[in-house]
Amino acid sequence: MAVANTIPAERVAQNKRSGSLITLDDLKVEYLSPRGPVRAVDGVTFDINPGEVVGLAGESGSGKSTIAMAILRILQPPAVITGGQVLFGGRDILAMSDSELEDFRWREVSMVFQSAMNALNPVMTIGDQIVDAIRAHSRTSKSDARQRAADLLDVVGIEKARIDSYPHELSGGMRQRAVIAIALTLNPPLMIMDEPTTALDVVVQKEIMYQISELKEKLGFSILFITHDLSLLVEISDRIAIMYAGQIVEMAPARELFEHPLHPYTQGLMQSFPSLTGDKKRLTGIPGSPPDLISPPSGCRFHPRCPKRFEMCDKVVPKLAEVSPGHLVACHLYPEVRAESQNHGD
Numbered sequence: 056m057a058v059a060n061t062i063p064a065e066r067v068a069q070n071k072r073s074g075s076l077i078t079l080d081d082l083k084v085e086y087l088s089p090r091g092p093v094r095a096v097d098g099v100t101f102d103i104n105p106g107e108v109v110g111l112a113g114e115s116g117s118g119k120s121t122i123a124m125a126i127l128r129i130l131q132p133p134a135v136i137t138g139g140q141v142l143f144g145g146r147d148i149l150a151m152s153d154s155e156l157e158d159f160r161w162r163e164v165s166m167v168f169q170s171a172m173n174a175l176n177p178v179m180t181i182g183d184q185i186v187d188a189i190r191a192h193s194r195t196s197k198s199d200a201r202q203r204a205a206d207l208l209d210v211v212g213i214e215k216a217r218i219d220s221y222p223h224e225l226s227g228g229m230r231q232r233a234v235i236a237i238a239l240t241l242n243p244p245l246m247i248m249d250e251p252t253t254a255l256d257v258v259v260q261k262e263i264m265y266q267i268s269e270l271k272e273k274l275g276f277s278i279l280f281i282t283h284d285l286s287l288l289v290e291i292s293d294r295i296a297i298m299y300a301g302q303i304v305e306m307a308p309a310r311e312l313f314e315h316p317l318h319p320y321t322q323g324l325m326q327s328f329p330s331l332t333g334d335k336k337r338l339t340g341i342p343g344s345p346p347d348l349i350s351p352p353s354g355c356r357f358h359p360r361c362p363k364r365f366e367m368c369d370k371v372v373p374k375l376a377e378v379s380p381g382h383l384v385a386c387h388l389y390p391e392v393r394a395e396s397q398n399h400g401d
């Protein structure tokens with residue numbers, strides 16, 4: 056399906072302009088618990104450029120969704136942002152007032168959640184839900200908003216005639232497309248997608264991924280795409296960051312990461328899903344389970360599960376260091392990391 060461009064050309068050009076769109080700098084988030092703070096996100100730094108898709112992968116509880124909610128400042132107690140900055144267009148989102156945030160959310164960054172059924176109001180038509188989203192953020196007449204809602208449905212591959220359908224009258228794939236349409240309402244330059252296809256079957260998942268890529272190419276927005284499924288990310292991402300126990304342990308251009316995964320955890324993740332193109336192989340997975348983030352393991356947090364650990368691994372925290380152009384890893388197997396970790400040890 057061809058994508059109708061309802062986004063102003065100026066905004067598309069702005070979306071595609073070079074230079075970092077958003078920068079997370081040493082972000083820290085804790086969940087307060089009676090046993091002590093759970094360090095869910097612990098010193099995460101990365102940026103996203105205009106028009107770029109950055110994939111964030113890792114097991115459940117690694118901190119991926121917490122990062123997404125921290126960017127939008129929608130974390131609820133007992134979660135607390137305890138450090139770092141999130142810079143968007145030179146402004147620190149973490150320092151914004153409530154009214155600034157109201158203006159920022161949806162207009163600059165929108166979010167597509169995992170379960171479309173939970174994200175949509177079951178007693179409102181999808182058209183009315185899009186109209187409400189448009190009118191909540193802009194002075195638009197009801198008829199203009201309805202016209203735009205129909206255009207947005209068309210953009211995401213839903214017939215305009217379905218504008219008066221209720222969520223339960225749509226298939227799972229259509230509901231997720233409707234949620235994407237709502238996220239596109241204000242043409243934000245960044246969209247966060249948190250496991251947007253997890254609840255869908257493989258065929259529909261493929262269609263939605265194709266649609267997302269097509270929309271992104273046409274409209275020029277950036278995406279932070281969060282999933283536990285690394286195989287999905289290679290298709291859509293420009294760069295991929297791998298998270299383990301609240302920290303980024305590897306980040307590289309997507310193809311490079313797939314062809315040359317350096318961190319033993321990334322290598323374990325890659326062996327946890329079947330290859331669509333290569334020879335048949337036994338899936339091994341990663342033995343053990345993620346650590347307790349109230350008192351994470353000393354040194355490298357992955358050392359209790361790592362098949363390649365050696366003497367210094369439980370003593371020195373490995374710093375993220377660049378080992379080839381654009382390829383960063385936090386593992387003592389690499390001399391660049393050992394040098395960086397010993398120079399800037401905690």
Ligand code: SF4
Nearest residue numbers: 355358361368386387
């Ligand atoms: Fe394994 Fe050591 Fe590398 Fe950690 S630093 S991933 S324990 S080899």
